[in-house]
Amino acid sequence: xxxxxxxxxxxxxxxxxxxxxxxxxxxxxxxxxxxxxxxxxxxxxxxxxxxxxxxxxxxxxxxxxxxxxxxxxxxxxxxxxxxxxxxxxxxxxxxxxxxxxxxxxxxxxxx
Amino acid sequence: xxxxxxxxxxxxxxxxxxxxxxxxxxxxxxxxxxxxxxxxxxxxxxxxxxxxxxxxxxxxxxxxxxxxxxxxxxxxxxxxxxxxxxxxxxxxxxxxxxxxxxxxxxxxxxxx
Numbered sequence: 135x136x137x138x139x140x141x142x143x144x145x146x147x148x149x150x151x152x153x154x155x156x157x158x159x160x161x162x163x164x165x166x167x168x169x170x171x172x173x174x175x176x177x178x179x180x181x182x183x184x185x186x187x188x189x190x191x192x193x194x195x196x197x198x199x200x201x202x203x204x205x206x207x208x209x210x211x212x213x214x215x216x217x218x219x220x221x222x223x224x225x226x227x228x229x230x231x232x233x234x235x236x237x238x239x240x241x242x243x244x245x
Numbered sequence: 246x247x248x249x250x251x252x253x254x255x256x257x258x259x260x261x262x263x264x265x266x267x268x269x270x271x272x273x274x275x276x277x278x279x280x281x282x283x284x285x286x287x288x289x290x291x292x293x294x295x296x297x298x299x300x301x302x303x304x305x306x307x308x309x310x311x312x313x314x315x316x317x318x319x320x321x322x323x324x325x326x327x328x329x330x331x332x333x334x335x336x337x338x339x340x341x342x343x344x345x346x347x348x349x350x351x352x353x354x355x356x357x
Contacts, residue, residue, distance in 0.1 A: 170347075175349060175350075177249075177251075177335060177348055177349035178335065178337075180344045180345075180346070191343070232277050233291050233345075234279075234337075234345055235291075237288065238287075
């Protein structure tokens with residue numbers, strides 16, 4: 135089966151600290167991968183997507199960045215977190231059938 | 246601007262009541278349409294999807310949705326809800342790009 139792992143599941147970080155959220159995918163090769171942020175009452179906001187190693191497209195300008203160092207690994211980073219970066223971060227893959235499959239998410243609280 | 250609108254933000258129903266959640270989009274051209282559900286404490290799951298063909302789509306757990314092209318709508322329906330349907334529901338649209346664009350979600354509470 136194809137599985138999406140997100141790590142860590144929960145994270146509390148101070149303002150100004152760095153961030154690294156990891157997403158790894160099993161059971162498929164060359165997946166299209168996505169980072170979304172879910173905030174209460176605001177739905178899901180697309181942050182980044184990647185169609186292959188080293189290929190990143192950014193949808194929203196902000197202090198976050200993404201990288202895809204390996205085929206099945208997608209990393210969300212920040213050098214200095216802001217309070218507004220708090221939220222629930224979801225990694226997803228999209229197979230050729232078109233729908234998205236989501237991981238279980240990483241909840242970030244910035245204090 | 247291209248957008249996905251879910252007009253009902255919070256819905257409260259009694260068990261056995263009928264459900265209809267609205268979804269409208271503003272994209273032109275060919276679209277793929279989706280409904281996702283997020284049960285409390287769980288990850289997002291696909292309920293149903295429409296790509297082409299019969300505009301009435303059947304999904305899991307007794308849900309269905311109807312694509313009405315002239316109204317740019319893809320409303321979700323269920324004839325009789327259960328307590329276990331309490332969840333947040335998201336409509337999503339994909340047009341020519343790589344990504345799905347989501348509405349803000351509708352929170353459904355089903356009371357016994």
